[in-house]
Amino acid sequence: MLDQMKQTGRWDSLKLQWKSGDPNPPHRFWDSDIAKWLEAACYILTLQPDPSLAAQVDEAVDNIRNAQHEDGYINTYYTVVEPGKRWTNLSWSHELYDAGHLFEAALAHNLYCQSRRLLDPLLKYIRYIDSVFGLREGHKAGYPGHQELELALLKGYEQIGDKSLLVLANYFLEERGQPRPQGHYFDVEAEARGEAPNPGPSPKGAPKYSYHQADRRVRDMESIEGHSVRAMYWLTAVSNLARVTKDESLLEAAERLWDSTTKRKMYVTGGLGGMSEWEGFGPDYVLPNETGYLETCAAIGLVFFAYQMLLIDPRRTEYADILERTLYNAVLVGVSLDGKRFFYENPLATVGKLYERSAWFDCSCCPPNVARLIATLGKYVFTVGADDTIYVHLYISCTAELTISGGKRITIVQQCNEPWNGGAKISINGPDAHRMKFSLRKPLGAEDFKVYSEGINISSLELNGRVETYMTGGILTVDFAYSARAISPHPLVLDNRGCIAFMRGPFVYCAETIDNPQIKDLRAIRIIPGRTPREFVEKREFSEWGLDPIVLKVDAIILEDGVRKEDEVTLIPVCLWANRARSDLRVWLPSLLPDEGLA
Ligand SMILES: [Zn+2]
Known part of the structure; x- marks a missing residue:
């Protein structure tokens, strides 16, 4: 990951040497990629010493410190690519999102080495942000277009006890979606730029800025909508604030949106975001398998949200149940067994062997996000x-x-x-x-x-x-x-009507082409209802990664080439798929209809 960070120019971008006309301009969210890497590295170093990693951490800290302006501001993009345009495009710029990730990195660095070398510059940056935003005279009444800073401020408040962080987080969370006489903040700032407002992609008839969860106040929100990573980071902060302030109406909102997310908009793996058009939520129970988006970061965000809900009420097991389900399936599937390749999207069915993990992405939010989650698994x-x-x-x-x-x-x-x-x-x-x-x-599943x-x-x-x-x-x-169990879909999820999925303990299973070479197309599988899956320990296929998972064998009829043939289908945990070759997967498998294939 560090190599990728260096090869793509991210690492050196903080040295602020890019000039107009140079190739490979820094992107708006590059600072966040470095920050997440740095955060993960610091947490790893708290667990085990590694001098060469520590040296890289020192370099990154120096680069961030050197990139700071006199007034505290830190942002590569708005320093070298669009200087003079700070805070002009909160809705799409990721500027406050970057700030949040840099602050989280500083908190991790402070825990790792008990030094304030990065924490103090970031607190200076936060104080500067506080001097720009708010409802006071002469301040901008804005808030992050991509939520993240809110959760970072609350994490900071709980770690170092600085009350001003709580106050600023409270402002951002309370102001989001507030109707104001001068108009929506994202409209106001677009007008000031001389541009038409861009509320982002959304379903027909959706309110403006529902993509950003900024169409109404959180307490007025009945259902979670829009971009799923934004939504999960935001609800992590909302539930954290509700716990810290003991605000009953905010807690009710967090619980209502938890139910909306996990009972009506979540895939069986814990994945979120059925709609690739806006990388987010569709209507309730609309969970398409082949075209679902299920970004790895959204699953990571759900783990964060579940953790906050669990801290509010640790006795309510559904929070840890969802955390476990999401972690073992929707998060782990995002990274290869060697830890070097990543999925950005994680649909529950593929056709055409189009999917394989990548070492990196142009927009590479997911890989360092996986790294920082794994590095903090202990909590x-x-x-x-x-x-x-x-x-x-x-x-x-x-x-x-x-x-x-x-x-x-x-x-x-x-x-x-x-x-x-x-x-x-x-x-x-x-x-x-x-x-x-x-x-x-x-x-x-115990x-x-x-x-x-x-x-x-x-x-x-x-x-x-x-x-x-x-x-x-x-x-x-x-x-x-643990033993294998068949899962029925929710009756309103019509995409899965007549299908079953298999789980064992927290693991959701799938059919992968490579384990079923006798089946040309996984869509030809029809599970024979009522047969018990058989369990086998697989000692060969995954041995190079030191794993001997339990695979399932289920009885099915294969409907291919006009022939109806009984066969055995092999299933593996979803998180293990796509590690051995380019392949297809399918989680929900149709049950055999009584007269199917008998024509
Ligand atoms: Zn991502």
């Missing part, structure tokens, strides 16, 4: 509640240091059989081990979920998908099993 495994209850959300082998009240640190070790098999052993060290309360989530404390089965305590218990003997043992 999603456990959270600590206000009463010091330790919530176990994910069963991933790890050692975690958690801070409980009074600033005390405890160490938890979790050993798991995941991902293909269930079960975990959780042990805890420290003087407080014997009084800690645990709340253990039953994972997605069967026979049992929790043992000192060898005694306490599973009867399960309530709403969680077992809550005090740690008594220093070790809790969690047992559960």
Whole structure:
């Protein structure tokens, strides 16, 4: 990724040497690509030292510091490509989005090396932004065209406790979509540029700026619409603000839009964005498979949103359920098993072997976004509640240091059989081990979920998908099993009418051409209803990546060349597809109709 950053000119663009007429002008969002890489690198360095990575981090920090203007402003594009046009096009410029990513990088850098070398310049930049925007006399009443800065400000507020960050985030979130007598801010700024307003692509009849989620106030929004990455970053910030301020009406809005997103607009993998025209949401239950967009960044945004909702109410298991579903499917599919190639779009069915992962994209938001999510995976495994209850959300082998009240640190070790098999052993060290309360989530698709404390089965305590218990003997043992299960589509998702999908634990499965060479076109598969899938451990195909996943074999009729033939179809987890060759995939598979293929 660093090589790509250098080869494409991004890395050096911060040196501000590009001049009008030179080839390869810096793009509006290049700063964010570097910032996300830097953020990921800093989090990785907090986990393990790496002198050569640390040197690259130092260089990037120097470049950002040197690119800062006297007044605090940092933006490559508006410094060298369109100087003098700062803040003239918030709706499309990504200027505040870049600022948000740079600030997140500074927060990560501060955690990694306890230095303020990047944090102080970024706080200066944020103070400058605060001096430009707001409802005060002489300020611009604008807000980000691509939300991101809002969540970064709230993250900053929670990390360093600077209340001005909360105030600015609150302004951006409250002002978004507010009707104003002078007109919509994005219209006003377009007029000032002498241009026609550009509200972006949207469905027929949609209100202006619904693409940006800026057509109305968040509290008035019934349904999530528009560009899905913008929407998820925004709702991450909305739910974070609701938690921090305990604002009931904002919390209601966050919950309403959570339901809209996850109950009516989400694919079975946790992917979002059925409409490629605007890289975002279609009407409720319109989830086309071949043409769906499902940007990797949107899935990452849903993980962020789910995490914020989970912090609000860690006992409501649907938040961790969606987080787990999205992470294991819609996020992981975005990166190859060697970590070097990426999908931008992740449709659930392809035809024509057109899809393969790329090392990079012109618009390369997804690769560094995957990197920073993977580098911070640890924060999603456990959270600590206000009463010091330790919530176990994910069963991933790890050692975690958690801070409980009074600033005390405890160490938890979790050993798991995941991902293909269930079960975990959780042990805890420290003087407080014997009084800690645990709340253990039953994972997605888990069967026979049992929790043992000192060898005694306490599973009867399960309530709403969680077992809550005090740690008594220093070790809790969690047992559960996975088996393949067939999933029926929602009756209103007509694209999947008569189809079934298969899952095992949190993994959604798919048919991939390479595993089914006897089938010329995966659309010819008709699953025979009622037959139980068979499970096999695949030790050969994925061995070069050290994986031995469980594959499924299901009985099907293949309708090809006018012949009706019974055959066995092999299914693998969606996140593993497209690693061995250029291929096709299909998640939802039609069931056999009684007289189909008998003509
Ligand atoms: Zn992306």
